[in-house]
Amino acid sequence: xxxxxMFKDLLTSFFKKPITELYPFERxxxxxxxxxxxxxxxxxxxxxNLCSKDCPSDALEIIILDRAAKxxxxxxxxxxxxxxxxxxQSCKFKCMGMSNEDWELAALNKEAFEVVxxxxxxxxxxxxxxxxxxxxxxxxx
Amino acid sequence: MNTEARLQRAxxxxxxxxxxxxxxxTNRLDVVIDAGDLTKATAAMLAADCGYLxxxxxxxxxxxxxxxxxxxxxxxxxxVTSLRVRLSREGQPxxxxxxxQVPVASFYERELSEMLGVTVVGTxxxxxxxxxxxxxxxxxxxxxxxxxxxxxxxxxxxxxIPEQGRMGNKFIVPIGxxxxxxxxxxxxxxxxxxxxxTGARMRLGYVHRGIExxxxxxxxxxxxxxxxxxxxxxxxxxxxxxxMGVEKLAQVEVSPRALAIRELxxxxxxxxxxxxxxxxxxxxxGFDTLFMYSWRDRETIxxxxxxxxxxxxxxxxxVLGGVKQDIGPAESKSIHKAMDYLEERIRYYLDxxxxxxxxxxxxxxxxxxxxxxxxxxxALGPTARASGLVRDVxxxxxxxxxxxxxxxIVTDERGDLEAKFAVRLKELLVTCFTIRTLVDNLPAGDxxxxxxxxxxxxxxxxxxxxxxxxxxxxxxxxGGESPTRIKIRTPSLCxxxxxxxxxxxxxxxxxxxxxxxxxxxxSCNDRxxxxxxxxxxxxxxxxxxxxxxxxxxxxR
Numbered sequence: 110x111x112x113x114x115m116f117k118d119l120l121t122s123f124f125k126k127p128i129t130e131l132y133p134f135e136r137x138x139x140x141x142x143x144x145x146x147x148x149x150x151x152x153x154x155x156x157x158n159l160c161s162k163d164c165p166s167d168a169l170e171i172i173i174l175d176r177a178a179k180x181x182x183x184x185x186x187x188x189x190x191x192x193x194x195x196x197x198q199s200c201k202f203k204c205m206g207m208s209n210e211d212w213e214l215a216a217l218n219k220e221a222f223e224v225v226x227x228x229x230x231x232x233x234x235x236x237x238x239x240x241x242x243x244x245x246x247x248x249x250x
Numbered sequence: 251m252n253t254e255a256r257l258q259r260a261x262x263x264x265x266x267x268x269x270x271x272x273x274x275x276t277n278r279l280d281v282v283i284d285a286g287d288l289t290k291a292t293a294a295m296l297a298a299d300c301g302y303l304x305x306x307x308x309x310x311x312x313x314x315x316x317x318x319x320x321x322x323x324x325x326x327x328x329x330v331t332s333l334r335v336r337l338s339r340e341g342q343p344x345x346x347x348x349x350x351q352v353p354v355a356s357f358y359e360r361e362l363s364e365m366l367g368v369t370v371v372g373t374x375x376x377x378x379x380x381x382x383x384x385x386x387x388x389x390x391x392x393x394x395x396x397x398x399x400x401x402x403x404x405x406x407x408x409x410x411i412p413e414q415g416r417m418g419n420k421f422i423v424p425i426g427x428x429x430x431x432x433x434x435x436x437x438x439x440x441x442x443x444x445x446x447x448t449g450a451r452m453r454l455g456y457v458h459r460g461i462e463x464x465x466x467x468x469x470x471x472x473x474x475x476x477x478x479x480x481x482x483x484x485x486x487x488x489x490x491x492x493x494m495g496v497e498k499l500a501q502v503e504v505s506p507r508a509l510a511i512r513e514l515x516x517x518x519x520x521x522x523x524x525x526x527x528x529x530x531x532x533x534x535x536g537f538d539t540l541f542m543y544s545w546r547d548r549e550t551i552x553x554x555x556x557x558x559x560x561x562x563x564x565x566x567x568x569v570l571g572g573v574k575q576d577i578g579p580a581e582s583k584s585i586h587k588a589m590d591y592l593e594e595r596i597r598y599y600l601d602x603x604x605x606x607x608x609x610x611x612x613x614x615x616x617x618x619x620x621x622x623x624x625x626x627x628x629a630l631g632p633t634a635r636a637s638g639l640v641r642d643v644x645x646x647x648x649x650x651x652x653x654x655x656x657x658x659i660v661t662d663e664r665g666d667l668e669a670k671f672a673v674r675l676k677e678l679l680v681t682c683f684t685i686r687t688l689v690d691n692l693p694a695g696d697x698x699x700x701x702x703x704x705x706x707x708x709x710x711x712x713x714x715x716x717x718x719x720x721x722x723x724x725x726x727x728x729g730g731e732s733p734t735r736i737k738i739r740t741p742s743l744c745x746x747x748x749x750x751x752x753x754x755x756x757x758x759x760x761x762x763x764x765x766x767x768x769x770x771x772x773s774c775n776d777r778x779x780x781x782x783x784x785x786x787x788x789x790x791x792x793x794x795x796x797x798x799x800x801x802x803x804x805x806r
Contacts, residue, residue, distance in 0.1 A: 140557040144561060163472060
């Protein structure tokens with residue numbers, strides 16, 4: 110039986126650079142396949158809604174304004190998203206992707222977590238339609 | 251002995267009790283028996299050496315069918331024999347306990363009685379296992395006519411967690427649910443005589459989330475991600491077991507390449523799980539240097555998993571019908587590089603845990619379990635293999651790519667904590683070797699195949715070897731977009747019996763190491779947020795919890 114068999118390891122580690130990273134001073138490189146914020150391109154979408162049907166956490170809604178004119182608005186709830194990537198898998202037209210750049214997603218208010226994708230005029234139409242009776246998730250009493 | 255011979259042996263053993271038999275799948279035999287014959291049939295199965303009781307599934311066939319079934323699954327290598335006991339939905343159905351023959355069945359029976367409302371006559375502990383103590387009487391979550399509104403907590407004298415102190419002649423030391431020695435919530439009561447333990451009890455369910463029930467409201471694809479979250483450490487085990495079962499039901503053939511990638515990730519998950527375990531047990535022993543080192547080296551594999559799958563935990567690489575990500579030249583290069591480093595480190599740790607004098611005093615001869623005891627208590631995984639019991643689904647019933655890329659099994663005869671270290675660390679070396687083989691010989695094929703939205707009606711059993719032992723899945727479909735019933739039995743539940751029984755006679759100070767020695771995973775066992783509050787209710791809704799948190803924060 111050896112006593113103190115880790116001494117050598119202890120000594121070498123003493124002269125090594127620390128393994129910890131100095132985040133947020135040094136921004137680490139994340140993997141290429143890392144699943145960060147979801148992006149959506151209405152131009153490729155057909156409005157089949159498979160992505161929102163398969164979403165395990167109800168994080169995605171595709172609102173169809175005009176299917177023929179490709180007028181789609183996606184409402185993405187970043188706080189509900191589990192970043193599993195199933196929507197990308199379910200989409201047959203590759204209109205979605207997850208960024209490995211945008212992963213610092215913390216915010217101080219809940220509004221920041223609701224992201225809307227689509228053409229500006231479509232979003233404006235939608236907002237005009239729903240202004241007054243804005244759909245909000247049920248609040249605690 | 252092949253699977254047919256094993257099934258025939260079980261059929262012969264059960265012949266006197268058989269009412270009806272059918273074979274739902276090639277490696278399965280279902281035998282319908284009368285409720286009165288259950289104990290005799292179990293005795294016959296055990297006497298004829300037809301495997302071990304792996305799980306009990308409670309199945310409600312619905313109001314129209316008018317009956318329920320309790321399925322006792324016996325696993326014998328690849329053969330799965332299920333005893334189906336039909337029970338009436340009306341009145342108070344009763345079934346005899348088999349816990350005197352199979353001690354671990356006590357857990358399964360408690361689950362069966364609280365979830366399905368079957369009285370198990372003669373079970374050692376009839377209290378709740380997963381559900382809170384203020385759960386209303388006569389409300390059973392696994393019944394088809396269960397409504398969530400019925401499950402409102404009732405006012406009841408909840409048995410209190412005993413304060414530390416004397417109970418008769420015994421001195422009780424309570425540990426948990428929140429305790430520095432436990433990484434996850436679980437409650438233990440140890441009766442001690444001086445420093446020596448004379449009795450042990452436990453209570454689970456503090457992180458019970460009702461996942462089995464929740465699967466019935468989601469579609470087949472959504473469930474994949476729900477089940478992945480049963481456990482943060484062996485998430486891939488759960489997705490593979492589920493995907494494998496559903497693919498079997500849908501009769502979808504997955505490409506060899508996808509299967510090989512699944513095995514590769516399973517191997518990497520095993521490395522990360524065992525290195526995490528090594529650190530935790532070293533920490534419990536007070537050997538924090540080893541804890542820091544093994545967790546530092548675990549980062550290698552975590553980064554690798556992130557590079558391949560896109561996430562460090564909950565990799566979400568499996569989809570129904572294949573995998574999401576491929577292994578390219580760049581990935582295989584980084585895998586080889588990581589393996590070079592890890593193999594060297596693992597050899598070094600193996601040397602330390604088997605030679606360091608101080609550490610050996612905490613592990614040698616502690617919690618020694620013989621092979622016969624391991625069989626009796628129904629131990630699984632490395633806990634069983636450290637007692638010389640070869641029980642590994644990858645060997646017994648090779649699934650997925652394990653048919654083409656077999657693994658070699660590491661066993662140890664000693665049965666103590668030292669043997670558990672040896673088994674797990676040697677298993678790591680074997681896994682590193684398997685990963686290299688897989689990366690160099692990845693078969694060709696598509697990553698995914700088309701998967702139907704509706705899965706044909708049927709039942710399947712899917713077993714996968716998790717880092718901690720066998721994970722058991724029973725999946726039933728009625729042809730819809732979501733499953734009718736998913737039963738999950740995780741390995742930690744089986745290993746508890748062995749630890750609690752082996753605790754007696756040991757010093758209290760050895761308990762943290764013995765408990766972490768089996769690598770318990772509370773989240774795996776428990777699948778409802780349960781909190782004890784002043785008003786006596788144990789359940790909290792999400793909004794209550796949020797309000798409670800805000801109130802607590804403001805009153806600081």
